[in-house]
Amino acid sequence: LTRFLGWIDHRITNGHMLFGASFRTHGNLLSQWRGYSTPGKGVSIGFCPRHLVDNAERQNFQIGRCLYDPQEQADLIAKVVDAIENLAENHPTDAEVGDRIFEQIESDLLRIAAVLKHPSFQEEEEWRLVSPVVTNFLEAPVSFREGTSMLVPYLSFDLTPEDRSHFELAHVYLGPTSYVELSMNSVSMTLAKADIHVRQGVEYCQIPYRQK
Secondary structure, three states: OHHHHHHHHHHHHHOOEOOEEEEEOOOOOHHHHHHHOOOOOOEEEEOOHHHHHHHHHHOOOEEEEOEOOHHHHHHHHHHHHHHHHHHHOOOOOOHHHHHHHHHHOHHHHHHHHHOEOOHHHHHHOEEEEEOOOEOOOOOOOOEEEEOOOOEEEEOOOOOOOOOOOOEEEOEEEEOOOOOHHHHHHHHHHHHHHOOEEEOOOEEEOOOOOOOO
16 A cells, blocks of 8 residues: 555656546536636536537546545545455565556546545535546647646547537526626627527626626
8 A cells, every 4th residue: 555655646747647627516606706717707608418428428538526525535545445455465565566556447546536526615516527548648639728837738628519510508607797788798799609509598697796
């Protein structure tokens, strides 16, 4: 287990890569507007769950609900430790053999880690869309974008309906802004121009906006 911990510390920054996108169950929460949107410019986009699942299956992505409960997390981690001990039981304690054992479950470990989250974020009720594991970024379609403090690698996810019909969203909320009517009109025109239908329409979040 000590060797396993050392292996994990190294693989976090030097191992295989996994890409994820985060979705919240509630599309209109004040804490989310404050934490994730630019003041006066936020938009919350609600995707149709079935559409996301169908596209995920087609591209070998997976969707999972985040676990916040410490006991659920501990139970899951205990199963991982049991699996490692079972794999190691019939092998010598040679370091090279140990690494090969760990590599057998590396992909599963990455997917598990992607859905474990600190209990203080439970309000978000987050779901995560997780990519296939990338073992060689040179051969995979990995691109890079500008981040706040570094270049950020990413994988594109195709949201186009399989039958190539018009794209549909579940809902769109406009975040707190001092220009409600103008902003609502701009968002509606943008969606219409892109031929995107919104089942529940475009709504204002109804949260008062205070200019800083």
